[in-house]
Amino acid sequence: MINTMLNNTPNNTFCSPNNTEWQELISHFAQQSLHFLQNIEHFPVANLTPHLPETALPEQGLGSEVTAKLVESELIPQMSGSRGPRYWGFVTGGATPVATYADWLVAMLDQNVSKGGDSIATQVEQQAIKWLVALFDLPDSFTGLCTTGATASNFLAAVTARQYAGEQQQIDIAKQGMKHLDVEIFSACPHASMIKTLGLAGFGQDNVRYIKTLPDSEAMNPKDLERQLNNSQARSKIVISSAATVTGTSFDDLQTIAGLCQAHAAWLHVDAAFGIFARLIPAKKHLSDGLELADSITLDGHKWLNVPYDCGFFFTRHQRLLVESCHVAAPYLVQSTTTPDFMSLGIENSRRFRALPVWMTIKAYGQAGIRFWVEKNCRQAAILADYLDASNHWQLVHPCALNVVLFRPDEKHLASVSCSEILHQINRRGKVFFSPGQWQGQHIIRAALSNWQTEDADIAIAIQELNTVALQNT
Numbered sequence: 001m002i003n004t005m006l007n008n009t010p011n012n013t014f015c016s017p018n019n020t021e022w023q024e025l026i027s028h029f030a031q032q033s034l035h036f037l038q039n040i041e042h043f044p045v046a047n048l049t050p051h052l053p054e055t056a057l058p059e060q061g062l063g064s065e066v067t068a069k070l071v072e073s074e075l076i077p078q079m080s081g082s083r084g085p086r087y088w089g090f091v092t093g094g095a096t097p098v099a100t101y102a103d104w105l106v107a108m109l110d111q112n113v114s115k116g117g118d119s120i121a122t123q124v125e126q127q128a129i130k131w132l133v134a135l136f137d138l139p140d141s142f143t144g145l146c147t148t149g150a151t152a153s154n155f156l157a158a159v160t161a162r163q164y165a166g167e168q169q170q171i172d173i174a175k176q177g178m179k180h181l182d183v184e185i186f187s188a189c190p191h192a193s194m195i196k197t198l199g200l201a202g203f204g205q206d207n208v209r210y211i212k213t214l215p216d217s218e219a220m221n222p223k224d225l226e227r228q229l230n231n232s233q234a235r236s237k238i239v240i241s242s243a244a245t246v247t248g249t250s251f252d253d254l255q256t257i258a259g260l261c262q263a264h265a266a267w268l269h270v271d272a273a274f275g276i277f278a279r280l281i282p283a284k285k286h287l288s289d290g291l292e293l294a295d296s297i298t299l300d301g302h303k304w305l306n307v308p309y310d311c312g313f314f315f316t317r318h319q320r321l322l323v324e325s326c327h328v329a330a331p332y333l334v335q336s337t338t339t340p341d342f343m344s345l346g347i348e349n350s351r352r353f354r355a356l357p358v359w360m361t362i363k364a365y366g367q368a369g370i371r372f373w374v375e376k377n378c379r380q381a382a383i384l385a386d387y388l389d390a391s392n393h394w395q396l397v398h399p400c401a402l403n404v405v406l407f408r409p410d411e412k413h414l415a416s417v418s419c420s421e422i423l424h425q426i427n428r429r430g431k432v433f434f435s436p437g438q439w440q441g442q443h444i445i446r447a448a449l450s451n452w453q454t455e456d457a458d459i460a461i462a463i464q465e466l467n468t469v470a471l472q473n474t
């Protein structure tokens with residue numbers, strides 16, 4: 001019994017020549033990875049019927065070899081091919097080879113990027129953030145950090161804006177709480193994650209003053225914002241803008257909105273989770289003019305930067321307020337350098353080395369490489385939109401501005417089937433995956449292209465799938 005237990009606990013001779021556990025796992029991993037990547041085309045783009053049988057909590061471990069084989073036989077076959085080129089739901093990237101390799105290294109190196117002073121990992125994150133600020137042509141007054149995704153970044157925006165509002169009213173919110181804070185939040189089409197984080201940050205999910213949108217757009221109407229700011233009696237104001245809404249890819253007029261925010265001493269946060277990548281394309285850069293005037297910005301890594309989950313970024317021009325909100329004070333965590341430690345800039349104390357895939361992506365592919373796949377995805381989205389616009393079976397519901405295509409079954413030619421049923425039929429076939437949405441009160445289908453691997457041939461496959469499903473329903 002003791003022998004079994006010892007056999008099934010990790011062999012703690014680390015990587016000595018006697019330690020076969022590491023060697024076996026590394027070679028098993030290499031084989032499994034190659035097999036998965038080479039066979040990705042045989043996986044459904046999304047597995048809609050996964051099944052994990054209930055089993056009791058094990059008392060004795062099976063050991064690493066048996067467990068690895070179990071994963072190979074029971075779990076991997078039920079995964080989806082979502083990292084591949086035709087998963088167009090939500091806004092989803094697919095980790096590039098270099099970013100994937102970097103993430104493998106992250107697990108192997110197992111560094112804790114909470115504070116500097118014990119490895120180079122902190123400097124790697126600092127450098128990656130500086131490069132991103134430069135990549136998106138923002139002033140170097142912006143500093144920031146890697147987060148777990150855009151939701152976490154929106155949360156940091158909410159708490160930093162909260163601290164700003166408190167300071168306007170001589171309240172240190174981080175220390176004293178929100179009880180006496182008099183604040184109003186203004187937004188037109190905030191992402192659902194932003195609403196969630198307003199709840200988490202104590203503002204309340206329902207406490208948003210909604211601004212009208214421009215016609216046929218999800219962009220904020222600046223005139224209505226001006227009117228509502230003028231009417232507001234609140235002592236502090238926070239404006240939440242979008243640089244590409246998740247459905248309509250609408251960009252708020254950030255220059256005008258920033259001017260209004262300045263006039264009203266309001267905090268301006270911009271959720272630019274994927275829209276910020278438009279700044280890499282000369283013809284689309286103007287869409288986010290004024291982003292440089294924001295007080296804080298959310299962007300995502302695991303979308304168009306094509307690094308593995310979970311990776312986003314938060315930028316702000318007010319690092320002091322971020323530190324006041326997130327500072328960790330404990331004698332054993334004494335500040336290691338003059339620049340704030342990452343654990344005092346974000347949510348977590350202990351942090352994954354998620355900057356390495358970002359750093360390696362920028363080093364390996366450069367600005368030109370990233371720009372290439374962003375431009376390619378936009379061009380491909382336009383091809384798909386043109387097909388839908390010309391098709392009798394489908395209706396393009398909104399012109400494609402960037403990388404998201406919105407469509408629905410044509411009411412005349414595909415009258416017998418609902419939008420959600422036809423979406424399900426397409427996704428069930430496993431060749432291409434779209435997600436649902438709503439546009440001006442109507443159910444629609446969304447295709448969001450943000451994967452570096454998508455080729456024009458994939459657009460042709462998707463069009464073939466759309467034709468086949470349309471014919472089956474006519």
Ligand SMILES: Cc1ncc(COP(=O)(O)O)c(C=O)c1O
Nearest residue numbers: 091149150151191193246271273
């Ligand atoms: C504009 C926008 N903001 C925030 C999010 C949330 O991102 P995440 O899933 O990385 O938390 C998304 C996701 O699609 C988004 O499109």
